[in-house]
Amino acid sequence: MGLDGDHFCLELEDGTKPGGNDLGLEKEPKTIAIEDAVKVLLQGLGEDVNREGIKKTPLRVAKALREGTRGYKQKVKDIVQGALFPEVGLRDRVGHAGGAGGLVIVRDLDMFSYCESCLLPFQVKCHVGYVPSGEQVVGLSKLSRVADIFAKRLQDPQRLADEVCSALHLGINPAGVAVILQCWHIHFPNLESVFHDAKHQGWITVLVSSGSGVFENENADAWCDFLGLLKFRGVTADRILTRDSEKKSWCPSYSSSVAKGSSELIAPNPRMVAAIASILGSLGEDPSRKELLETPSHFVRWLMNFQNTELEMKFNGFTCGIKDVLKPNGECSHNHQQLHAELSLSFWSQCEHHLLPFHGVVHIGYMCPEGFNPIEKSLLQSIVHFYGFKLQVQERLTRQIAETVSSILGGDTMVVVEANHTCMISRGIEKLGSNTATIAVLGQFSTDPAIRALFLERIPSSTTSGMF
């Protein structure tokens, strides 16, 4: 197929170039202030801010944070005003319909928000319902746009639901508004705990609701209709968090620091903490707001898991144990090699481009001589964590794991990494549900498609969602 130059013309329909709109943002003093703060964070991690891979990271992080919190600058009335239009209800009949009481629901609005306790993004599936009144309905897209104004701020799920609900109520003036949010937050393992405790699979989830008008009372009939149309999404009344339940437990930064008692933890680097507080200010937040007081230290604690020096200590730990990894099992050997696969080893890493987590599973295949036991899973898991807890890119992580396993075993190794990149889904192109797989093959695996296929067959079908 012949591609002429036109195929590569990156001009958009409105005549702008991709990224062109960002030029203003890049030069704004607030963006520059965030960039400077991010440089402090990178230095605190022991990184060289001029290293090729991370040279642009401060600007990328600044842009991502400002885009991700653009809701502070948006106003509900600019969106809803002019979007209400007349739609009559039932005429001369008993019942509710149209602009006079017929429930309207928009389901499955996928959004991202930033957790106010730890600054990591969390994923939101938002369901909005309202009962029109005054023979007026609102443009459907406006429900999503209004919800997004509040999602694009530092949030807690319940507050997000309450703010969306009351903003829609004030904006549309209906008989009532109901909001249900399904939220997913990444686990918050630290370098120490993952070596002892492999329970951090999946996500932390929470289901919250908020209602006004005819939905004000949690037991009102209107809720039955709304929930009846959501139950196949896994949303049921008994799963919704009640207002007095312990909301703090939602963000894992609390259980990993506050709940344990801060005295057990080393105080985070004060320069880094101050840098985060200044970022909060640049985003339009008040760093002294009660809910944000601990946020800088929580984020620094998360970030410090990816510091180089700590990793070197861990690495020394496991390289000492590397000798004699393949132990004879006493059975006779005929120099045959067998394929062994260690599947679904979990990992956490931090994208060096955007300082956002990517996490998932690693599958390792290797040839093991008959008569020897396979390598212990714990050693392979240590290797995975060692290369995971760094500022990384997925391709490098995959290669480093493959090279290390191959150097222990003498050659034939295949590694597949499957990951969710927060930077792909919470910002930029917002490809929700996207997943990245990378492969590294060494030795026999690089020349023998049959053995590769055998290993790939053993990899279980990806399980990256499925929380409710």
Ligand SMILES: Nc1nc2c(ncn2[C@@H]2O[C@H](COP(=O)(O)OP(=O)(O)OP(=O)(O)O)[C@@H](O)[C@H]2O)c(=O)[nH]1
């Ligand atoms: N190859 C690779 N790319 C990654 C990884 N993590 C993030 N990226 C990409 O790094 C690139 C950085 O691109 P830039 O154009 O400099 O930054 P950006 O403007 O923030 O990019 P967008 O994500 O397209 O908005 C993006 O395409 C990311 O998707 C990774 O592990 N491997």
Ligand SMILES: [Zn+2]
């Ligand atoms: Zn959090």
